Structures are given as structure tokens and as C-alpha cells.
Amino acid sequence: MTALKKDTGDALMDEMLALGRAAKAASLKLAQAPREKKDLALKAMAAEIRAQAPKILAANERDMAAARARGLGAALLDRLLLDEKRVDGMAQGLEEVAQLPDPVGRSLGAWERPNGLRIERVAVPLGVIGIIYESRPNVTADAAGLCLKSGNAAILRGGSESAHSAAAILDCLQEGLCAAGLPKAAVQRLPTTDRAAVGIMLGLVEYIDLIIPRGGKGLIERVASESRIPVLKHLDGICHTYVDRAADPEMARKVVLNAKMRRTGICGATETLLIDRPALAFTKPILDDLIKAGCEIRGDAEIQALDKRVSAASPEDWDTEYLDAILSVKVVDGVGEAIEHIARHSSHHTEAIITADETAARRFLSEIDSGILLWNASTQFADGGEFGMGAEIGISTGKLHARGPVGAEQLTSYKYIVRGNGQVRP
Structure with a gap:
């Protein structure tokens, strides 16, 4: 019975x-x-x-x-x-x-x-x-x-x-x-x-x-x-994209815009953008693209100084899955600090690095504990169909019985x- x-x-x-x-x-x-x-x-x-x-x-x-x-x-x-x-x-x-x-x-x-x-x-x-x-x-x-x-x-x-x-x-x-x-x-x-x-x-x-x-x-x-x-369980999709100092600027513009704005309401949409401090030199066009596409930017002090259209990010923003045209942006000192931020705030769903530096990429891919990690590709690829599975029921953010798509x-x-x-x- x-x-x-x-x-x-x-x-x-x-x-x-x-x-x-x-x-x-x-x-x-x-x-x-x-x-x-x-x-x-x-x-x-x-x-x-x-x-x-x-x-x-x-x-x-x-x-x-x-x-x-x-x-x-x-x-x-x-x-x-x-x-x-x-x-x-x-x-x-x-x-x-x-x-x-x-x-x-x-x-x-x-x-x-x-x-x-x-x-x-x-x-x-x-x-x-x-x-x-x-x-x-x-x-x-x-x-x-x-x-x-x-x-x-x-x-x-x-x-x-x-x-x-x-x-x-x-x-x-x-x-x-x-x-x-x-x-x-x-x-x-x-x-x-x-x-x-x-x-x-x-x-x-x-x-x-x-x-x-x-x-x-x-x-x-x-x-x-x-x-x-x-x-x-399929928990929050607090996904990150990290733009490294060795990123190709045009690739970064294209990938970040797609990662956030292709479809804002899916769990693979990037919710936080991390910028390596030397990459600030080519960050303004990235912000321009996002804002032109209708995205609200919430940034730390350095990002606000870069563009007056950026509002201040609150501590809660780093832990928020917006599922909307909103993006939190933070400046970090290198791949190590990016990894530390992701470890504190990620939901272990999907993270991406944009870089031409293989050493930085390998460290990012090795040290981050999330179900899906990408190198030079949009987080919007976090999808079973894109993985060749035909479809998916969801993205598992746990470790038992399955993980990822x-x-x-x-x-x-x-x-x-x-x-x-x-x-x-x-």
C-alpha cells in the first residue's frame, strides 16, 4: 500500500x-x-x-x-x-x-x-x-x-x-x-x-x-x-562571465552581449560580469552594447566611473538571478580573484572565461566547481540541445545523481x- x-x-x-x-x-x-x-x-x-x-x-x-x-x-x-x-x-x-x-x-x-x-x-x-x-x-x-x-x-x-x-x-x-x-x-x-x-x-x-x-x-x-x-534539483542560475586581460576585445563584446541578452529569462543567462582590471581599457564598448540593447547595468565604483549610466550595485546583486535585462558588473584583479568571487556567489550552474591566455583558462576550468564551464563561448550554450542531447529536462546543480544538462x-x-x-x- x-x-x-x-x-x-x-x-x-x-x-x-x-x-x-x-x-x-x-x-x-x-x-x-x-x-x-x-x-x-x-x-x-x-x-x-x-x-x-x-x-x-x-x-x-x-x-x-x-x-x-x-x-x-x-x-x-x-x-x-x-x-x-x-x-x-x-x-x-x-x-x-x-x-x-x-x-x-x-x-x-x-x-x-x-x-x-x-x-x-x-x-x-x-x-x-x-x-x-x-x-x-x-x-x-x-x-x-x-x-x-x-x-x-x-x-x-x-x-x-x-x-x-x-x-x-x-x-x-x-x-x-x-x-x-x-x-x-x-x-x-x-x-x-x-x-x-x-x-x-x-x-x-x-x-x-x-x-x-x-x-x-x-x-x-x-x-x-x-x-x-x-x-x-535544478537551483538558481547565477552564471558568471569573466573577461580576462588577455581577452580579444571584439570577441569579448560579442560573447558578453549574447551571454546576457540573447534570452534574459533562461537559467544560462549571465547575471554577473567580472572584468580583469587591465581589461577596463576595452570595457566601455562592452557596456555600450549592453545598454544599447536595453540592459540595466549595476556596477562597482570603478564600473560606475567608467560610465555614468551605471547604477551602484548592492551586496545583494552579486547573489541575484535576475532572469531579466539586468547585469551586475565588478572589477577583479586577475583570474584568481575572479575564481574567489565565483566561489562565494555562484550557484554552481555555468561560468565562462574569455581569454587568449591558455594558462589562465586552464586554471579557471580546473578550480571552479560548477556543472558547466566554458572558454571563449557564451553561457547561453548551457543547454542539453546544444550539447547534442536533443533536449534536456534541466541543468542539475548538485552532484548526485547527475550534474549539468x-x-x-x-x-x-x-x-x-x-x-x-x-x-x-x-
């Missing part, structure tokens, strides 16, 4: 238990599904999303209208928005996941013992994954595709602001599953936006094997404190298979 105490008159509890049972049953079938069938489903999902794009966009406009009426900020509206390009991007992501090698059944190691036992470690699905996310409706497709590829069933809980979009996308995903002869319950959504359903979900220990929260600090903290199921391969565990010929233990 589930560890939850069920009130027989509680309709929501009944629904959630039914959801869990159906997901568990579907996960057992998915674990044995051949690659060909999973890939067929992924391609059918992609085709259905393209075919139903007008329906998805209409549903998204309903969500956008409600969000505007609620006064959501520009960054949150951007995360919620779907257009034709983003809808096609969801379909492309599913097709790319289909092209990946099957992560299930991989041999992760094999050896033979002196007594003749042959031992092999083999990748297996986790089972049922519960994914709780906010705003971005495309996560519905990304999460479902990665869970399917890795042989896991998924229970999804998107934010209430994206409910219509997520429902329209889910219809396409389930059509794809049915077209491939796989159980429709392999991908399900919570039946309500009631927050009480999340609390029930976090206690379904009999049916759910892993919870992945993807959203703001409030969501992550709630899930981490309430869940009785193991949690793969979480794709299909990271959604597996393993078991040991031992082959003998009659051995007994003395």
Missing part, C-alpha cells in the same frame, strides 16, 4: 493514485520497449506537434492573455510564449532525441572474477519520473521525449500559467504514443492546477521513483523540503548482471 493515508472521500487523492498506478504500469512496458518502437513514438509525436501547431498556438495565446492580465513581467512572458519557431523547435527536439543511441541496455562495464563469475553493469530506466516545472510549455515535450527515450514514464506538472499550452502539447504526445502502440499513460499531466495535488504527488513513494523540479527558488525549496521521493542518458540507473557456471561461495 502507498505510504499516504487516503481518505476514500477525497476525489483528488483518488485521481492522483490512479495516475500513479497507470504510470507505474506504463513504465514496466516502456522498460522492455525496443528502440524502434520508442523512436517511432518520438517521430509520431513530432509530426503531431507540427500538424497541431495552430491549436497549440491558440492555446498559448489564451495563456499569454491571462498572464498579461495578471501583470507578469517581460521575462516571464518570454518564457511562456510560443511562436511557430518555438513550436517547430519542440518537434525538432523530439526528432533529435529519436536519433540518439538508446541509453537503456548499455553495458557500463564488464569484468571477470578469479572464480569465473562474469559481472556486467547495465543501464536501466529509473521507472516513473515526476517533473514539476513553471512557465515554459516546451518543457512538456522535452521532458516527455527524454523520459520516453530512456524508458521512463512521466508525470508532468506544469505551471498554472501554461495550463492550456501544456494540455494541447500533451494531446500530441499521447497521440504519438498510441500511434507506436505504447501506453498512453506513459506521459500524463496532473489533473488539476490545485497546489494540493503537488503535495500528494511528492508523497507517492510507491509509484514515483524520482522528482525533478524545474523553476524558481520557491518551487525548488518546497519540493526539497516536502518530497518523500528522491529529488534531482540532464538528458536521456542521465535518466537511467543501472543493475548488475552476474553470470556463473555453478559457483558457490565458500
